[in-house]
Amino acid sequence: MRRWILPFLAQLLLLTIFFTKQQSSVSMQSHITEKTVVELVSSDCLMHISSTASPDQPAIVSPATTAWYLLHTKPRQEEVALMNLERQGYECYLPLMRIERARRRKVATVAEPMFPRYLFIRLDSSDQGKSWSPIRSTTGVNQLVRFGTCAAKVDDALVNLLRQREQLMPTASMFNNGDAVVIADGPFSGMEAIYQNTDPECRAMILLEMLSKTVPMQIDAGRLLRVG
Template structure:
């Protein structure tokens, strides 16, 4: 048994994984918890580490499951291959990804990090640049801006802040 790479349709990694597992295939989809802003509320959701890809464990001999249904599985685009040979992935890489995923399982990638430059989008200070300090509950953040040549810490709505590149 070896690991191979499946290319999925856009944003259908989880759908492809579920459908392949229903057919008896062993799959692995590495994900990371990420904070997202949805309707003014911060939520944490799992996002694929490699968008549009998942790993599948398959055998090559006659006693193993046929590979034919993989291509027609809902959510799957194709099995990644080099020429006519499917792309084999080293088991060590899969083990390493699984270890790393277990380490960061409960640590969400935050929308903003301390000291990051931001810009206020609306309100009385719209257009001003500032520095993100920290979250203040689910819907507000603390921002450091310069006002009248002095640093001022203000709480603002999370939706009123955007990252500066």
């Protein structure tokens, strides 16, 4: 098994556990890393995923000869690969998550891949299906994920679950209450503070140490940086 396959499996299983047990929070998901290595999702896990699917959203029915597979992309080219594959007529799915980012000292909500460098592609394994050969040479694509000589197949239940949860996920905030932050510019540039919260106008409330006193202060959240 190739070394770069394992981090994806770790992320996928951690995300499944997270979604089914902690649907109201995004903090754990936004900090999923590639340090933990787990085995391929077992049939028992997939049965659990199927049982958690919403009864109000029926699963997408596809021909029996088609299935979802994993695709590894080039660094930061998930959307490039997605666009070029769809132009060729392939059905693809790139799970996204909404995250707050600082842009020109302002807070903006951006959509980023849930699994960096991975997307799902639906392929037909029958002789009448669309050829797989153009995939490897598609701009943005690295290669199909394989276990030995077999392309890594993903259960429909997992993809359906990801689609549902993607719609329910709240936007991940740049900071959490109690985070140590530093002011990036202005008269207090370089001073450290403790983040409290952000109002709807993206004004952050912070606690600043001044003259041995803790002083509350409002500042544009885009002017803050996380310490460390």
